[in-house]
Amino acid sequence: MKKIFIVITLIIFAITGFAQEYNSIHELHYKEFGIKNKLPGEFDPEGKDIIPLQFDKSKRDNVTIFGYLPDWEYQTARNYLRYDILTHIAAFDFVANASGGLTNPSYWPWTDVINTAHQNGVKVILTVVNFDGDVIHTIMTNSTVKQTFFNNVKSRMIQYQLDGINIDFESLNTADRGDVVNNFMAELSAYVKSTNPEAEISFAGPAVNWSGWKFQGLANACDYIFIMGYSFWGSWSTTTGACAPLTGGSINIANTVNVQYSAVTQSAPEKLILGVPYYGLKWIARTS
16 A cells, blocks of 8 residues: 655744745745854764764665754754654755855764764755755756766765765756756756665755745655745745644645645645744734
């Protein structure tokens, strides 16, 4: 029998506050909390003390609990991570630039988190971010830049014994949301898996297809899509609303799963991970 749609996830982002296309909470938190001048880590920068994954808890338990850990939360959150619950920790963020280069997260390498995760069967995923549509276009379409990018992400993954790559590219130009990004993810996956067939390649996808996305093709191009199932309402909204409504209105979680991603939900539900918010919204509202 086909595995049921994977919905168990964790977001380790802090608190902030959709009837239109929007900036995701990843981008909003990055702009608000992101550390502009990256800070050095306390461990060997070459990562020589990092151990590989000792066993794969997600395959053993047949469940995925995937959480993003941003660098501005690292020093505090590392003391409270539930390795007994998590199956994946996404290290946020390796920032990609227009030349295909990467900037490591602050305090990198997180040797203590990686080793404890690996001892407990928890995978650690390299999360690459960019929120500029023009820069993303260059990375995906310029053959020299793309190859530089591929080399950099694979070498980082190997150097730090990481278990996969999550691409968090947002604000893509509409023309890049279909075949362009799908082909890019397929090429990245093939390139990385040529060295490490067990590496997991994933994409952080929007909750709503405002235009241009071909989610079935995107799912085919990588191991899974992490659906950012939150920030349906926020500071950009004209009315108050729930951060991640299960039902109600025209846009909600049920719509995301059953309508927006319907082709994938029906054909390959095991390729979807539904992200749920571990934060809430505080509204200051007035009557009209």
